[in-house]
Amino acid sequence: MSDEARNTDALAAQLLATEHWSLLASRSTTQNEVLTRISMLLTLMSAALVSIALVGQATSFAGIFPAFADALLGLVVIVGVLTQVRVTNVSMEDLMYVLAMNRLRAQYVRLAPEVARGLFASAHDDRDGANRTYYFLGRRGRSQVIGSSMMFTFVVNGALFGLFLGVVLATNGVDVALSWVVGLVCAIAYVAVSLWLGARIYFRFWREYTPHHPGTTGEAGE
Numbered sequence: 001m002s003d004e005a006r007n008t009d010a011l012a013a014q015l016l017a018t019e020h021w022s023l024l025a026s027r028s029t030t031q032n033e034v035l036t037r038i039s040m041l042l043t044l045m046s047a048a049l050v051s052i053a054l055v056g057q058a059t060s061f062a063g064i065f066p067a068f069a070d071a072l073l074g075l076v077v078i079v080g081v082l083t084q085v086r087v088t089n090v091s092m093e094d095l096m097y098v099l100a101m102n103r104l105r106a107q108y109v110r111l112a113p114e115v116a117r118g119l120f121a122s123a124h125d126d127r128d129g130a131n132r133t134y135y136f137l138g139r140r141g142r143s144q145v146i147g148s149s150m151m152f153t154f155v156v157n158g159a160l161f162g163l164f165l166g167v168v169l170a171t172n173g174v175d176v177a178l179s180w181v182v183g184l185v186c187a188i189a190y191v192a193v194s195l196w197l198g199a200r201i202y203f204r205f206w207r208e209y210t211p212h213h214p215g216t217t218g219e220a221g222e
Contacts, residue, residue: 020104027097034090041083048076066171073164080157087153099125106213124215154194162187
């Protein structure tokens with residue numbers, strides 16, 4: 001290899017490493033932001049429930065209490081939906097960062113093929129490669145989805161939505177038992193619809209996306 005080629009490869013490696021660190025920093029910042037948003041939602045929800053309980057005791061759950069409870073829970077539901085939108089967007093942004101870093105690894109392997117044996121994360125920017133980078137120990141199972149921040153937000157917002165509808169119905173003269181049955185059904189429906197929308201966004205991305213460095217099926221990341 002000529003000196004000019006070595007210098008070119010060295011410069012390329014430096015540029016790739018700089019881009020890699022930039023992606024890592026952006027990914028970390030995005031993850032910290034969404035965790036802060038979730039913490040704010042939980043804090044607001046806790047404060048709202050405590051406030052409703054205190055106002056309820058002070059007003060004997062009459063007078064201004066129904067309007068206060070409906071308005072406050074409505075506000076929490078709106079904040080929850082906005083948080084859920086951001087969490088869903090961040091999950092796709094995180095996938096974007098993973099694919100971008102996989103492409104960089106493909107270039108590292110091109111510059112120095114021997115480094116491939118030392119990589120746990122994938123050097124392929126296809127779906128199998130992304131899954132490999134997310135979970136080094138094998139194929140990702142359902143537990144990764146069930147335990148994700150997005151699923152956590154779906155469940156919390158579903159509970160809030162069901163609670164809000166139940167309270168609105170109960171404070172407007174509907175039988176309490178019927179109100180809570182309707183709230184429970186709507187909470188489950190909310191979670192199901194949220195899952196469907198999230199899955200739709202995810203699978204639509206993979207249908208429209210064209211990888212630059214696809215791997216052999218079943219050998220992603222090798």
